[in-house]
Amino acid sequence: MPKRQSDIFSFLNVKKVKTDTENEMNENHCGAWKPTEPTFESVEQPLIEEKPSCSSKEEIDNLVLPDCWNKKQAFLFTEQYKWLEIREGKLGCKDCSTVQHLGMRAEKHVHVSKEWIAYLVTPNGSNKITRQASLRKKMREHDVSKAHNKIQDLLKESPSSDSVSNFVPKPNNKNMDATVKVFNTVYSLVKCNRPLSDIEGVIELQEEKGVDIGSCLHTRYSATRIAEHIAKEIKMKVFKNIIEENAKICIIVDETSAISKKSTLVIYLQCAVQSAPSPVMLFVALKELVLTTAECIFSTLLSALNDCGFHNEYLKANLIAFCSDGADTVLGRRSGVGMKLLENFPKIIIWHCLNHRLQLSLDDSISEIERVNHFKMFLDKTYSIYHQSNKNQTELEAIAKDLELEIIKIGRVLGPRWAACSLRVATAVWRSYPELYRNFSHSSSYSGLAKRLANISFLQDLALMIDILEEFSLLSTALQSGSTNIQKAQKLIKRTIRALENLKICAGKYESQIEDMIKSDKFKDIPFNKNNKLNTLPRNMLLDHIIQHMNLRLLLERNNDESxxxxxxxxxxxxxxxxxxxxxxxxxxxxxxxxxxxxxxxxxxxxxxxxxxxxxxxxxxxxxxxxxxxxxxxxSIAVSSAEAERGFGLMNIICTRVRSSLKVDHISDFMTINFLGKELADWDATPFVKSWLNCNHRLATDTRVRKKSTKGFYENQLALWNLP
Incomplete structure (x- = not known):
């Protein structure tokens, strides 16, 4: 690529506005225009007398063409329209993709088409002839459009490498400094996870201190647009470097429904960069899912990667692995997202040993053997009791501080299903078992919970669950280590399976303590009995199902080939x-x-x-x-979602009640700045301000905007300050 074009790629950015209004039809404006080129079925002589070169023929042979074109048609149209390029069966304009925006030369209702920039132009119609005519019409309209002609004029007028400076006039230092200060303010608010509505108060304080920060870009709306621009520029810079290095990548995805009524796809990638001593985990995007089907997730994932510059050609050459949880929609062995990726990008490694779902194997296995999880029911009732009043919560704190903290988490973070599979919760109940029984037995309202604790089957089930959860905890901790690769992870899972198989043969650490505990002084006041209504879990059957779940997390073998x-x-x-x-x-x-x-x-x-x-x-x-x-x-093949889990924590911080109106795209931009952006001390806003101006945005010193009046004190408040 010429240096001039590479410079434009580095500094210019596309302004996400309405698509190109290429309405300038060559003939009338009533829709009666017809393409001047005849159809290929009725022509014998080529439209262009000059034949394409051998090198262009070789390039066309390696391209995926639109389904209504053959190689001859592709030769002719690429010769007729020198700006035309074909990628993955879609058309695009290399000139518009190079410049992307008109800058200060933009006019009202004249914008560069983002479809032609991103190579997304496809034919319309149900048959071959109609689709061919559709493409001819689109190419002709784009060729004569004002936006495209302005782009070509800009490229002709800017033959030097400093072409960006020719597109946008240079602002003076005063204007730049004021805009840089606004950008620094917005960046600091996002980095500190503060609402962007705080910008008005922060700027007002700076003005009171005598800082010249202009009169424009001081609103929450402007701050949101600046944050969007910064996030987009950061992605462009970071992912462009990865693509230029031709780094191998592993995709990591997860789903959440915490920030939207619809499910949201969380996308990360892990790559091996030569300058970094260890693999780097990068946040890609949050994408709202229209449907939770495998097809929708797959298309949303590819669309998000393409937006970041990871096109199908790059993924075919550099995508080596895909990692997610064990959901059937994502990692179904027949029609999940993993299998669809394997069809499109052969020989990638599918790995689904994400440790944050290991604990749920216990609850899933209890459901599969069609037994009731009495411990989950106990926690659900305990949570409802101790959240009824502050008095009850104080009583629980007096009984067991650890359990009180874990019970509070059930409402804020976890939920009964996750809490019932938490080692901390189970061990907290185990340690405070006698105190809980005495507290429940003194009140007739809680006699049901006291009877449950006095049932020896409940104590046996609790001991078995703690033994199982301890094995999961050991595995989860090992998987989170930065030195754990896919080979070590496979060995760790197999070791955990062997430990669970040993539990079938002999009792675990906590199960072996039951008899001694019942005879001890602490438990002497509990009249243990055997209640037929609360049967103990079938030990061996439960362990068999858990072992099956663990085997599903092992690396898949392909067609019984060597591992x-x-x-x-x-x-x-x-x-x-x-x-x-x-x-x-x-x-x-x-x-x-x-x-x-x-x-x-x-x-x-x-x-x-x-x-x-x-x-x-x-x-x-x-x-x-x-x-x-x-x-x-x-x-670089991810074996754990420990880093991805940080994204969920950050989402919970960003999505507060004060910011409940945030859209998924805005949250994605804020997470991009937090994860990929530099620290405040190292961040330089000047390049971002320059690219902001290249997109024809306003400066902070723009005189077309009236300055808001400073908020004054009310008369009564001011009177208090004037008292002698």
Whole structure:
């Protein structure tokens, strides 16, 4: 790409407004215009006498064309319209995509079409002839439109690399400084998770201190638009660097319904960047889902990635893994989003061991064996009792401080289903068991809860659940470690499965304590009995179902082929058969090509042989460059959602009652600034102000805007300050 165009990409940004009003028909304005080009079915001679070059033919051969065109038609139209480009069966304008906005030369109702910028132009019609005519009409209209002609004039007038300065006149330092101060104010509000309505008070305070901050861009509406612009520029800069580096990426998605009536898709990606010592987790976007079907989630995901510059060609070459929870819609083995991604991007790794759903395997397994989760019912009733009044809550605090804190969380954060699968809640009930019984037994209103605690089946179920949840907690903590890669995660899950299988054979740590606890002085006042209405959970059946859930989280094997992890073992000397290993390692080299296909990165054979030779002789030998990069790509495959969970916490901070009217797109912009933006001390607003002006936005010193009058004190309040 020429340097002039790359500079434009770096500094100019598209203004998301109405689409290009390319209404300038060549003939009449009553819809009677017809394309001048004849149809290809009725023409024998080509429209253009000059034949395309061999290089352009080769490029056309590798393109996905619109379904109503053949290669000959693509040759002719790309020669007739030099600005025309084809991507994934859709049309776009390379000139408009380069400049993207008219800047100060924009006129009313004349805007660059975002469809032509983003290569989204498709034919309309139900048959081939109608669709061909539709494309001819769209190309002709765009070719003669005012916006497109202005773009071409700008490119002709700006042959130098400093073309951006030719599009927008340079403001003086005073105007720039005032606008930079407004941008800094908005950025600090977003970084501190403050409502943007606070900008009026903050700017008023700055003006009182004598800071020149202009008279424009002081409203909540302006602050919202500035935040949108900053978020868009940050994404453009960060993701452009990733694409230029050709980094391998792993997509991580999750769903939430906490910020909208509809479900919202949370999208992250993890990538291996050469300058970073470990994989980097990046927030991509929040997208509201029209439907919760696999097709809708899949299309929304691809649309969000395309908006960030990750087009299908890039994903085919660099997408290596997809990670999400175990929901059937997302990771169904037949028609889930994971399978649809696998169809479009073959050989990607599907991983669904997100640790925040491990605990729910317990509640899901209890439901599958068609038994009642009595512990969940107990927590639900306890929560309702101690939230009826402050007096009850004070009593609970006197009984057990830990349990009181966990009960409060049920209403604020968790809910009975999550609380019943929380190790902290279960152990808090275990520690305060005698005190809870004595408190419930003294009131006739709570006699049902006292009888439940006096049932030995309830105590046995609680002990079994704590033993299971402890294993889940150990696994969850290990998965959250930054050094855990996909190979280690697979081993950790298998280790947890073996631990659960051991529970079937012998009692766990807490189950073995039941008899001694009943005989102890603390439990002597509880008349334990066996109530047939509250039967104990079928131990072995429950553990079998949990083990099945854990097996579903293991890495899928493809068509009963050799496990993907066996190829990753080529990069781990500890997994090699050292006793039988002779250099060159022929068996390992046969697998090397398959490993390169999985990682979508070519590993040099000589580097691999050096790697084998060095590790056979010494464990501290230097690692060749291509082997280092391959190991980093493997580590970029996400095995945990610990980082993604931070997004849910940030959403809860942003979506307060004061800001209940925020849209999903606004929340997404604020999260982008929080996660991807620099710290306040390191952030420079000047480049963002320049790109803001390139989009024909106003300066803070714009004289066309009347300054708001400063809020004054009421007379009574002022009188108090004037008292002698």
């Amino acid at each position: 993907v992890l066996s190829y990753f073992d080529l990069l781990e000397p500890s997994a090699w058969p050292h006793e039988e290993l002779i250099s060159p390692w022929i068996a390992g080299e046969r697998k090397l090509s398959h490993l390169s296909e999985i990682l979508k990165y070519e590993i040099d054979l000589n580097d691999f042989r050096d790697f084998v030779d060095n590790n056979v002789k010494s464990n501290n030998a230097p690692i060749p460059v291509t082997i280092q990069k391959a190991k980093k790509i493997v580590s």
